Amino acid sequence: MTDRIWLKSYPSGVPADIDPGQYPSLVALMEEAFQKYADRVAYSFMGKDVSYAQTDSLSKAFAAYLQGLGLVKGDRVAIMMPNVPQYPVAVAAILRAGFVVVNVNPLYTPRELEHQLKDSGSKAIVIIENFATTLQQCITHTPVKHVVLCAMGDQLGLLKGALVNYVVRNVKKMVPAYDLPGAVRFNEAIAQGTRGTLKKPDIKPDDIALLQYTGGTTGVSKGAVLLHRNIIANVLQSEAWNAPVMNKVPAGEQPTAVCALPLYHIFAFTVNMMLSMRTGGKTILIPNPRDLPGVLKELSKHTFHSFPAVNTLFNGLANHPDFNTVNWKNLKVAVGGGMAVQGAVAKLWLDKTGCPICEGYGLSETSPSASCNPVTATEFTGTIGLPLPGTSMKLLDDEGNEVTELGQPGEIAIKGPQVMAGYWQRPDETAKVMTADGYFKTGDVGVMDERGFFKIVDRKKDMILVSGFNVYPNEVEEVVANCPGVMECAAVGVLDDKSGEAVKLVIVKKDPDLTEAQVRDYCRHNLTGYKQPKTVEFRTELPKTPVGKILRRELRDKK
Numbered sequence: 001m002t003d004r005i006w007l008k009s010y011p012s013g014v015p016a017d018i019d020p021g022q023y024p025s026l027v028a029l030m031e032e033a034f035q036k037y038a039d040r041v042a043y044s045f046m047g048k049d050v051s052y053a054q055t056d057s058l059s060k061a062f063a064a065y066l067q068g069l070g071l072v073k074g075d076r077v078a079i080m081m082p083n084v085p086q087y088p089v090a091v092a093a094i095l096r097a098g099f100v101v102v103n104v105n106p107l108y109t110p111r112e113l114e115h116q117l118k119d120s121g122s123k124a125i126v127i128i129e130n131f132a133t134t135l136q137q138c139i140t141h142t143p144v145k146h147v148v149l150c151a152m153g154d155q156l157g158l159l160k161g162a163l164v165n166y167v168v169r170n171v172k173k174m175v176p177a178y179d180l181p182g183a184v185r186f187n188e189a190i191a192q193g194t195r196g197t198l199k200k201p202d203i204k205p206d207d208i209a210l211l212q213y214t215g216g217t218t219g220v221s222k223g224a225v226l227l228h229r230n231i232i233a234n235v236l237q238s239e240a241w242n243a244p245v246m247n248k249v250p251a252g253e254q255p256t257a258v259c260a261l262p263l264y265h266i267f268a269f270t271v272n273m274m275l276s277m278r279t280g281g282k283t284i285l286i287p288n289p290r291d292l293p294g295v296l297k298e299l300s301k302h303t304f305h306s307f308p309a310v311n312t313l314f315n316g317l318a319n320h321p322d323f324n325t326v327n328w329k330n331l332k333v334a335v336g337g338g339m340a341v342q343g344a345v346a347k348l349w350l351d352k353t354g355c356p357i358c359e360g361y362g363l364s365e366t367s368p369s370a371s372c373n374p375v376t377a378t379e380f381t382g383t384i385g386l387p388l389p390g391t392s393m394k395l396l397d398d399e400g401n402e403v404t405e406l407g408q409p410g411e412i413a414i415k416g417p418q419v420m421a422g423y424w425q426r427p428d429e430t431a432k433v434m435t436a437d438g439y440f441k442t443g444d445v446g447v448m449d450e451r452g453f454f455k456i457v458d459r460k461k462d463m464i465l466v467s468g469f470n471v472y473p474n475e476v477e478e479v480v481a482n483c484p485g486v487m488e489c490a491a492v493g494v495l496d497d498k499s500g501e502a503v504k505l506v507i508v509k510k511d512p513d514l515t516e517a518q519v520r521d522y523c524r525h526n527l528t529g530y531k532q533p534k535t536v537e538f539r540t541e542l543p544k545t546p547v548g549k550i551l552r553r554e555l556r557d558k559k
Contacts, residue, residue: 006386006452011244011376017390018240020233020417025203027095029232030277031056037280040254044302045085045285046164048156052280058190059092065193066097069146071123073098073201076211078117078125078144079264080104080135083285085155086186087263088273090126090148098201101210102223103264106131107546112221114138120211120223120424126150126186130168132178139180147183152287154186205229211424212266212364223424224364226266233417234367235274237388242306245332245375246279249305255281257306258299260289260313265547266368267337271308281306289313289548296322303330310338312548315345315488318352319510328353333375335360337368339549340456340474342481346380359384361456365433365440367418371454382478383453384446391416393454394439395446409457412446413439445472462552464493464501466530471503473552476523476531483522485511490542492556496534505533506555508541 007016023029034056043050066077077094079101081087094101102120104113106128113134117125124146127135132149139147152168153161169175184192209231211223249255257276261268276283284302286295296317314336317323334349334357341359350356358375361384362368371393373385387393395403395410403410419440422430433441445457458472465471476491487510496502507519516536523532543554 004387004392004452005450009374009386009451009453011374013244014374015240015389018233018236018417020229020236020390021205022236023228023232024205025095025207025228026209026231026274027203027228029235029274030092030095033277033280040280041282042276043085043088043283043285045083045287046156046160047301048085048160050085050155055089055092058089059096060198061190061193061196062089062093063097063193064196064198065189066093066099066124067199068192068196069124071097071099071146074100074208075124076100076102076120076122078102078104078120078122078127080106080108080113080125080127080131081150081264082106082128082287083259083263083268084128084150084152084287085285086126086128086150087285088283089155091263091269091273095203095209096198096200098203098207100208103210103212103266103269105262105264105546108134110134110137114141116213116221116223117142117144119221120213124148128152129175129178132180132183133176136178136180147180148186148189149180149183150186203228205232206421208421210269212269214364222426222429225421225424226367227421230367230418230420231270231274233390234270234369235278237390237416237418238271238275238369239278240389241369241372242275242333242375246305248332253303255279255306256302256304257281257283257308258286258302258304259283260286260295260307260309261338261548262289262546265338266364267308267362267547270367271335271337271369292316292320293322296320296326299326303327305330305332306335307331307333308335308337310548311336311341311345312339312488312544312550314341314349314357318345318348319487323352328355331355333358335372337362338547340478341380342478343380343382344481350380356380361385361454363442365420365442366414366416367420369418370414370416373453381453383449383455385454386452387414387454388416388418391418392439393448395448396435396439396441400435406450407447409445409447411460412442412444412454412456414442415439462492464491464503466493466496466501466503467499469530471531473503476503476505476527476533479526480505480507480519480523482526483519485509485514485518488542488550490550490552490555491533492552494535494556499530502534503531504535504537504555506537506539506542508539514538 038053153164259272358373360372473491493501
């Protein structure tokens with residue numbers, strides 16, 4: 001699609017392209033922010049503000065400490081923590097020291113953690129003590145030689161920090177017993193680093209910034225190799241895209257973003273942490289987004305303008321009785337990513353906040369944002385929007401040829417400065433997803449309309465084949481989400497003697513009196529025969545990744 005027909009649908013002032021070459025590295029971007037916004041608040045966490053200047057000095061000291069361990073440029077350092085202030089400090093330190101960040105999901109089992117540490121070749125890990133027991137169970141099978149232990153209260157000052165740590169350890173019992181001989185405490189590492197000197201490495205745009213492991217919802221977890229220039233590009237693309245509404249933040253008011261998605265997830269890493277660095281914004285760190293009353297209590301204390309989240313979080317918050325304790329009137333942009341945003345959720349959110357959810361789309365392999373709905377939109381479109389500045393998207397048929405007919409489905413393929421360099425040490429897997437002309441094949445099936453808006457029809461691997469007919473779970477879920485009494489739902493394919501596969505529907509009720517008969521009646525009215533569920537199951541919750549993406553695979557495995 002060389003003519004990029006979507007450009008004509010861009011909001012006024014959004015450029016067709018960005019220049020990722022304006023920074024030689026992410027370190028240059030961060031150090032510019034540390035100087036330019038030294039006095040501003042960078043992070044707000046549990047009532048404590050951390051300034052850009054403090055983030056600068058802490059990360060410089062931690063970088064010097066890491067270099068003092070004998071690590072060399074390009075070595076991998078893992079981070080395994082929730083959203084605490086030590087996270088952005090560790091990221092800045094690892095990159096400033098010339099190393100590679102390996103983001104690790106703190107809820108991993110020992111088996112999953114061992115795979116990622118071995119696969120990435122991580123020599124050091126920065127981990128919060130709550131999950132130290134997981135590391136203890138696998139560390140001897142990994143290349144990790146250095147462990148830095150963090151605690152929830154490390155950065156909250158002496159008194160408050162001690163109190164928070166006491167409560168976390170002794171009252172809430174959130175730190176299981178562990179034994180990690182030789183582990184160094186975060187604050188001690190900072191103290192040691194303060195006595196050392198950071199040797200500034202020469203970091204190039206094509207150096208690796210991070211290994212971002214794919215969610216594994218469709219198989220074994222692989223490390224997407226994201227270069228400094230990939231993340232820089234996506235930060236600048238996101239900034240340009242949000243500009244039409246973020247430019248309306250009143251002068252003298254610091255742009256503020258809610259970070260409820262975990263920073264180990266590429267969406268929050270780029271669109272929260274790195275984008276806020278670029279714009280001199282404040283980031284409100286939410287350590288546990290599943291604690292909805294806690295999230296709303298924290299948000300009630302702040303003025304904020306940007307809120308990236310996933311459908312399940314928007315849904316949970318909008319349906320919570322405490323929702324109106326928060327002042328939502330300053331919200332300029334709510335970006336939905338990670339999974340499909342459902343129309344019913346988008347409508348409720350718009351009704352309650354006056355700010356529409358702009359659905360975006362991306363993957364770990366694209367740093368992550370590839371497309372997004374215009375932030376000037378006033379209603380939910382049900383699409384994934386338009387390719388971002390400097391990005392091209394096309395649809396491929398099963399033979400790899402471009403689909404030229406409008407409205408005809410094909411596999412979405414993406415080309416742009418944010419596309420990964422490949423999978424870490426897996427040339428075979430890289431070859432499967434990259435085309436000869438540099439497009440990344442997503443595994444998602446989509447269609448494009450005449451204005452250049454793309455819509456996902458589904459994951460190739462999630463498609464249900466009922467008697468030869470394609471059933472896309474997203475469509476079934478979209479319909480059932482609008483059924484009165486339904487809180488959440490998921491559709492999966494299960495084996496069926498007659499039709500090969502059949503649709504299984506799993507529902508979490510909003511109304512306890514909702515019956516299977518009512519659901520079936522609603523489906524009968526809204527879905528053609530072969531798309532209707534053969535089995536309907538009610539559950540109290542759906543299995544999800546920590547980011548809130550529904551794990552269809554788990555529902556499929558449990559017949």
